[in-house]
Amino acid sequence: MRSPIDDEIRQIFDQCSGIVEGEVATYIPELAAADPTAHGLCVMSVEGHSYAYGAVDVPFTVQSISKVFAYALALETHGFETVDELIDVEPSGEAFNELSLDARTHRPRNPMINAGAITASSLLPGDGPEQQVTALLDYLAGFVDHPLTVDDRVYASEASTGHRNRAIAYLLRSVDVLRTDPMAAVDVYFRQCSVQVTARDLALMAATLANGGVQPTTGKLLVSRAVLRRVLSVMAGCGMYDGAGHWLTEVGLPAKSGVSGGILAVLPSQFGVASFAPPLNEHGNSVRGVAAFRSLSEHYGSHLFEPRLGRLHTVRHRTTDVDDPGTVRYALQGDLDVAGTESVLWQLTSEPPSTRRVVVDLGATDRVSAHAGELLAEMSRRYLVDGRTLEVVDPQELLTGIPDVTRLT
Numbered sequence: 001m002r003s004p005i006d007d008e009i010r011q012i013f014d015q016c017s018g019i020v021e022g023e024v025a026t027y028i029p030e031l032a033a034a035d036p037t038a039h040g041l042c043v044m045s046v047e048g049h050s051y052a053y054g055a056v057d058v059p060f061t062v063q064s065i066s067k068v069f070a071y072a073l074a075l076e077t078h079g080f081e082t083v084d085e086l087i088d089v090e091p092s093g094e095a096f097n098e099l100s101l102d103a104r105t106h107r108p109r110n111p112m113i114n115a116g117a118i119t120a121s122s123l124l125p126g127d128g129p130e131q132q133v134t135a136l137l138d139y140l141a142g143f144v145d146h147p148l149t150v151d152d153r154v155y156a157s158e159a160s161t162g163h164r165n166r167a168i169a170y171l172l173r174s175v176d177v178l179r180t181d182p183m184a185a186v187d188v189y190f191r192q193c194s195v196q197v198t199a200r201d202l203a204l205m206a207a208t209l210a211n212g213g214v215q216p217t218t219g220k221l222l223v224s225r226a227v228l229r230r231v232l233s234v235m236a237g238c239g240m241y242d243g244a245g246h247w248l249t250e251v252g253l254p255a256k257s258g259v260s261g262g263i264l265a266v267l268p269s270q271f272g273v274a275s276f277a278p279p280l281n282e283h284g285n286s287v288r289g290v291a292a293f294r295s296l297s298e299h300y301g302s303h304l305f306e307p308r309l310g311r312l313h314t315v316r317h318r319t320t321d322v323d324d325p326g327t328v329r330y331a332l333q334g335d336l337d338v339a340g341t342e343s344v345l346w347q348l349t350s351e352p353p354s355t356r357r358v359v360v361d362l363g364a365t366d367r368v369s370a371h372a373g374e375l376l377a378e379m380s381r382r383y384l385v386d387g388r389t390l391e392v393v394d395p396q397e398l399l400t401g402i403p404d405v406t407r408l409t
């Protein structure tokens, strides 16, 4: 039986197939050979369920989408301090290939425009271009769970025409942002842009970013928490170049596009989505891709700033024990995140029970943030000072490692 979700996404895909606007990129001669009618869309849940339509297994070069992963790997390798000294995180509002650096610091404005991306390529682990490209290929292979290769024709085509990128690299070298041979950095960059992927591959990469950095099918952790947050933030602000503001208002998801027609977007904790359609708009973003993401976001209310579905009341009920009238019991439910914890602490402090003994029951609680545990412990300390006791029932051991809470069994 087909899921109704499958039918809905197919309908959005079919509607976008009819769009004929846009031009295939030609400034890299080999990209001009792309089929302008090619069209694929793949949605992948963090559980690894996929919904795939059209040309999802047709290979194309990843182009600028590689910038996300090169930046992530540079950060994992060198840490924030070193990388941040060389690449800023500020949206530039400029075209992807703008020859621009911050006037004061000389840093490229962000890692998603070419200047920042070439700098990130120079920071990939390895001794020289060959090893650096291999390191990135290995890293990307972890996301898609199969080996990836460089499309030599597209690489050769960009290498023979990419003089603007060479100019950017020399400019970066002149201000000491590039500390290595500029031609070596550009060579790594050209090769990384020419890595062959499919829309299905990109959906897996996006789903890994959605799934807290854990690849949904292999379960391997590929992006650490801090790097993931950084990468998604930069994608949200800069991933769609000078179209980033409209994208953020209309689609509202961190995303990255490439001039071969790919777009990858992330709905954190829920879905990764990828589309492939070569004709581009004036910003270099795929026209059918932008349309599909707009419809998906609208249809599913998945804009990140869309108000979330109503929360459960964290305190499900408050009762006085029948056999012990000196005890008031708070039965909690849902997540003890910042809002859930605030709600409980509000009730314990602003409308405190008159009894000397309070029991907080976490039996139906789903998750407790580390800080929520500490706040509960602090609350029980304050109750003690006040001459009362606050005990927790924690059958799922959600507060493991939090000292100073009295547990009831």
Ligand SMILES: NC(=O)CC[C@H](N)C(=O)O
Pocket: 063, 064, 065, 096, 097, 114, 158, 165, 190, 193, 257, 258, 259, 260, 284
């Ligand atoms: N936006 C892109 O995908 C650009 C990548 C391409 N390799 C370039 O540097 O021009």
